Amino acid sequence: MYFDLTDEQRAIKSTAHDFLASRFKSERVREIAASDDGFDESGWKEMAELGWAGLALPEEWGGQGLGIVELAVLFEEMGYVCAPSPLLSNTIAGLALTFAGSDAQKERWLQPLAAGELRGAPALVDAGAPAEPNKFTLAAESDGDVGVLNGEKTLVMDAASADFFLVATADGHRHIVEKGAEGVTVIPEESIDLTRRLSTVRLDGVRVAPENTLPGSTEDYWPVFQRACVAIAAESTGVAQRALDFSVEYAKDRQQFGRPIGAYQAVSHRCAQMLLETENSRSAVYGAAWAADAEPESLALAASTAKAYASDAGWRVPDAAIQTHGGIGFTWEHDLHFFLKRGRANAATFGDAKWHRERVAEAVLSGETAPAAA
Amino acid sequence: MDLTLSPSEEEFRDEVRTWLEENHPGPEPEAGLDEVMSFRREWQRQLHDAGWAGISWPKEYGGRGSTMIEQAIFAGEATRQEAPPPANVLGLAMGGPVVIAHGSEEQKARYLEPILTGEEIWCQGFSEPESGSDLASLKTRAVKDGDEWVVTGQKVWTTFAQYAKWCMLVARTDPDAPKHQGLTYFLMDMEQEGVQTRPLVQITGEGEFNEVFFEEARVPDANVVGGVGNGWSVAITTLMNERAGLAFGAISQIQNSLGRLSKLARETPSNGSTAAEDPYFRQRIAQLHIEVETMRLNAYRGLTKTMQSGIPGPEGSLGKWQWADINQDLTELALEIEGAYSTLMRGSDHAVAGGAWQYSFLRSRANSIEGGTTDILKNIIAERVLGLPRLR
Numbered sequence: 023m024y025f026d027l028t029d030e031q032r033a034i035k036s037t038a039h040d041f042l043a044s045r046f047k048s049e050r051v052r053e054i055a056a057s058d059d060g061f062d063e064s065g066w067k068e069m070a071e072l073g074w075a076g077l078a079l080p081e082e083w084g085g086q087g088l089g090i091v092e093l094a095v096l097f098e099e100m101g102y103v104c105a106p107s108p109l110l111s112n113t114i115a116g117l118a119l120t121f122a123g124s125d126a127q128k129e130r131w132l133q134p135l136a137a138g139e140l141r142g143a144p145a146l147v148d149a150g151a152p153a154e155p156n157k158f159t160l161a162a163e164s165d166g167d168v169g170v171l172n173g174e175k176t177l178v179m180d181a182a183s184a185d186f187f188l189v190a191t192a193d194g195h196r197h198i199v200e201k202g203a204e205g206v207t208v209i210p211e212e213s214i215d216l217t218r219r220l221s222t223v224r225l226d227g228v229r230v231a232p233e234n235t236l237p238g239s240t241e242d243y244w245p246v247f248q249r250a251c252v253a254i255a256a257e258s259t260g261v262a263q264r265a266l267d268f269s270v271e272y273a274k275d276r277q278q279f280g281r282p283i284g285a286y287q288a289v290s291h292r293c294a295q296m297l298l299e300t301e302n303s304r305s306a307v308y309g310a311a312w313a314a315d316a317e318p319e320s321l322a323l324a325a326s327t328a329k330a331y332a333s334d335a336g337w338r339v340p341d342a343a344i345q346t347h348g349g350i351g352f353t354w355e356h357d358l359h360f361f362l363k364r365g366r367a368n369a370a371t372f373g374d375a376k377w378h379r380e381r382v383a384e385a386v387l388s389g390e391t392a393p394a395a396a
Numbered sequence: 397m398d399l400t401l402s403p404s405e406e407e408f409r410d411e412v413r414t415w416l417e418e419n420h421p422g423p424e425p426e427a428g429l430d431e432v433m434s435f436r437r438e439w440q441r442q443l444h445d446a447g448w449a450g451i452s453w454p455k456e457y458g459g460r461g462s463t464m465i466e467q468a469i470f471a472g473e474a475t476r477q478e479a480p481p482p483a484n485v486l487g488l489a490m491g492g493p494v495v496i497a498h499g500s501e502e503q504k505a506r507y508l509e510p511i512l513t514g515e516e517i518w519c520q521g522f523s524e525p526e527s528g529s530d531l532a533s534l535k536t537r538a539v540k541d542g543d544e545w546v547v548t549g550q551k552v553w554t555t556f557a558q559y560a561k562w563c564m565l566v567a568r569t570d571p572d573a574p575k576h577q578g579l580t581y582f583l584m585d586m587e588q589e590g591v592q593t594r595p596l597v598q599i600t601g602e603g604e605f606n607e608v609f610f611e612e613a614r615v616p617d618a619n620v621v622g623g624v625g626n627g628w629s630v631a632i633t634t635l636m637n638e639r640a641g642l643a644f645g646a647i648s649q650i651q652n653s654l655g656r657l658s659k660l661a662r663e664t665p666s667n668g669s670t671a672a673e674d675p676y677f678r679q680r681i682a683q684l685h686i687e688v689e690t691m692r693l694n695a696y697r698g699l700t701k702t703m704q705s706g707i708p709g710p711e712g713s714l715g716k717w718q719w720a721d722i723n724q725d726l727t728e729l730a731l732e733i734e735g736a737y738s739t740l741m742r743g744s745d746h747a748v749a750g751g752a753w754q755y756s757f758l759r760s761r762a763n764s765i766e767g768g769t770t771d772i773l774k775n776i777i778a779e780r781v782l783g784l785p786r787l788r
Binding site for chain 1: 782
């Protein structure tokens, strides 16, 4: 029993922390947020050089072969600076290829993706349909042995910087569709989180060659989805930690009625609540990340536990931070709104808290949960 | 990172599990407190004979010298199997550790063995009617008279004082010193004329707590622990031990309650089906499960940290706060599931689950007060974990 990061994991954390702190200072994040496509090419190149594009992807296909704990460590730090980067969508596309792709597809797509040379993004949510995880309505039509896609995928992350999409269809398959393919139109949406842009991808008679359909089916994507939940929950934990740090610093500094506001219990108790939620979120995330690496049979429940908790904490903690800051916290000038928006967007992505709580309820109420180890 | 038990820890768990399965006496009698206490004394003797009393105590003092993880395993397993608590909980969790840490050799020789056997029950005389959270302001006076101290004052919320032989008493020995410095920690013999106890009836209708009145009660100089004027720091050790020692048993207890809550939901009709099928109750039960899980994982993170640094940190306050919140939410939800029938108590024919949840609901109101109020815990977290300025 040892529930803490190892020295190697700590080294990843501090490298990531220092790199991200220097690359994503407030001015730079704002610059990227205000840009047309929200993509930071130079930042991506540096991350790729650090091996982050393939951090948790197999060594065999050019990845670092590290675990989900290491991935969680990295995403917690990404959240801490609200990094505008396609790393999350790219990682999920890489995991999908890992779990459900053929060797030929891995060689053609996963290898360059893990090296950061090609970027992939999942295209999952059918426009207008409820965004229920792993459930899709887009029909995979066929013309001989060629697949034909007609429809709209929306809430697609990082479409501007993606080279290819993994498009999900009702039969449970994913299809590799290059952004430049005929019939593909990317329509940027106005996302609440300017540091992670969402788009609609329109597919008009897009033809998919058989070698571009992944052999895996619905069941193969649950492990991908669960790992994605851990990564985004880790990011929300970093978001919460940053909002807490902003608040503690401000509460020590800001004087009203002749005292720092942090001396008043209305403020200090709110900060204590923020700490509780941040620490709970972190524990749940690391518990789930550990399960992904060491005890996959308990991952489904652990991932839903982490995603449900971090969904709430990821925006409630920044929300409490805004209240702690008073008027200045409500201004565009202060960075807090970026964190509130990232946390809020994360809460609604990959299953919201309600969806994940229902998964937990299924497990608990059927009486299936094993008693804890100790 | 490794959330599994090592082979030797697993072996320890199996040993504990088997021993408890074969030996624990089943549920406590549904009778008065006197019967319950003698049942618990018997159980403690059994624990002691098998070497399970004082598992955290060093071997040289009659304990088992177990690691913190083993303590956690034992507490978790005992609670999971719903083994009764030993009679002398306060002596084992606080009195003994304080004597071991601060006591003289004579005191160790005199007091430790009967704590382990349960022969002598201990109680804690800290809180007073006018000194609750601000414990250091306490007024009970101890005045030197030859080689004795004469104690006058009143204590309150004294659990099991009516059964106790010894009281861990903090009294003011120097009224002129700053409030934290004028205190001394005594071991007071409860069996004397100057000590009167009166049960305090709680909102549950029971008298688990007492008021204790000292009217020129006597305590020999030899019963000072840790030196005159050092009562505050000795008392703080007691409280730290209390918090660290109770965490894992408390988590297993909540897991048990959560299991019972799920059962209640499955058995209670709601909206033409059962509460377990009602989306609203499903969401709330799941949220409780999620919070219990985060509490359990936090406790393991804390344990890992404590094992590296050697001392429990102020982060332990988070766990106690969270435990109180969850336990209260859980019992509130149980009453909500019972609906109109939640109005019936133990003894009614139509009470659900024998009225168990009504009792738990009422008893859990104390969770955010006993052992450090949630309000004070938030202050501790704000000041000592977050480094926010002090109000005072």
